[in-house]
Amino acid sequence: MNISHNLVELVRATPPLLPVVSDILNESLREISRDQRAGVAFHNHRFGGDPADRQAGATWCERRLGTVIDAGRVVVTNGTQNSLLMLIASLVPPGSVLLTEALSYPQIGILCNLVGATVKSVGIDEFGVVPEDFKRCCEEYRPKAAYLIPTVQNPTATMLPNHRRQQIVAIAREHGVAIIEDDAQACLPPSADAPIASLAPDITWYVLTLSKSTSVGLRIGYFVAPDLRQLEKVYARFKKMSMWFSSPISAILATRWVEDGTANRILGAIRGEMAERHRILKEELTKVSYQSSPNSLHVWIAGASGLRHAAAIAELAGQRGVAVRGWKEFQVAERDSPHGARVSLTAGNRDTLRTGLRRLNAALTTNCS
Template structure:
């Protein structure tokens, strides 16, 4: 068998996956059937399937066959740290050791103020005081139109996104997203049976001209964007770009969903797009990145006309988000501690970006916030790089999981999930050495 034949077949299968010929979850042809189609042997197809399994593109089950892996599966993007030896650059979360003492105190104070009212059911998506605190958080970071009357409480931003997709769209509807976007959005759309179309990005974020074209061609019910420190590219929209996006949305019948979960990382507040679109925009944020993902406190600011239906869906699905969590969050916000924690995370992110820029200087492009979107050198392909990194206990996020279209030859690195600065630097150094090295031959890779 030619040393490159199985690689050529693996590349053909990958191309079919990316073109949608073999969709996520689809069963690939049996070895003999594909061998006959491609004029090769079942053994060669078997080796190609083995390579694709090693690269994470397919998975095989005894007695069932080989299936295309779903690139929107969140467990492939965010890999849990099974042992302290891992250099986990895949989880996009705050540096939790900075917030631990404040969180302990906040939950202690919440426990000391338990009352029958707090422990009972509540109307209107939660207690008024908790919604008022959410409005303070939103106003601080650029959304001036937030108030206790138009803010709803959710179990984090992911729940908020799922709620909006469920409430404002139907199966088969189209949702427009950034061409490179947060995989949680893709996972929600995939599970809900909604079609997704990508909108191009440029150096200033979502491209207004292409957005206008997408709206005209596909009539999406929702347009979802991340305007600040976009995941995964790190782009923050300028004020003029936000105005341009608002102008495009105004000329349509679609809703904009502004997922501004990283607004606290802006050194000065940037006006929210939603303030320019009071009747056509829904604003989402949470405390997951600034305080803790375990707190599960999300906030939605929606147009008045949508508040009753959104509140009804919250009641029907979860009744209300945990008041105990929101009591702790409200204490942090009202005392100003939440803003101090957010500032500490910003300072730590700036420090780690500086360290990363130095260690990865041969590969690094300008970035900010909690992560880096890294374009790989020509001698590395993203599938191979991610697998080789994992062998060295370095966990990074594959660029394909963020893409609506073709797989970019990129990875995303989270800079905050490794608590120790020394260990963070050690992991970056090892990753830089891997980037600079040459991939081993495929024959060695498979053994």
């Protein structure tokens, strides 16, 4: 076998391509094309989303927050990166510090560089953020905000226990630290602990997207502000820029799908597919332990899994024709962080996934103690 021509890429943590989603998209676009109001929508910017978009965003976020949300606190953006750029630029002035997990969403470091802020990382373990180290970092660095992914963490797939969430909230309050909570994959598990935003809505900016639970091409992001006064400060900074405005077609699709239940149907289909892919994972990755969450789009192979050279997982996988993302890609600040690799379960069909995991299992088994 010529591996170079048969590379299996287990890299992108995006929803799998499902025929049912393509069918729904085709039908939705046909319906929109027959709606005379759609043409008018393309002649106007959607500053923070129109009222229907914001209400749809509130409805989608309410499923996680567990309470009715004032749609006026909801902002509709052109995806999560836009949301994060707006929030970091508004909450973390140049020269100040943003805290995040020792391994985190790689673009956080880039966004901080763009606005002149510094990112510092907090220690993590097999459960997520270590509260004692979060407290130490707050005392040492005096951060303005913390960016956290407590549910299906990227890249480690951990679920931060509820008691730790409560500890993080207490520490953040004590030190005057705002929290930016990214809940990207939180709709995929059948149940998960309540978001930090539901424990501390007054200090938390809650970020959610439809990209992980419907389709990555639906470039719609939502964030919920603690209150209208704080939201006005964000608007004041970005009101003359249109790069964060949602595309009309994406906003129309997202709002229709939330309103008529289509988003829930797609989410159900993705959950079902991911349950099957996790079954394949269990069957094929038998020799090396990993961290996962129910229906998560990715899993994490950690250094504690018995590997002699955990830092080289991506290299070992590549030698067998499998591409995964190594830990260094997620190290957003210079400090000790867990070694390992993120393995996506969503690329290709189930047979492709099985092939990739089988190769990965063989590659890593030879490197176990």
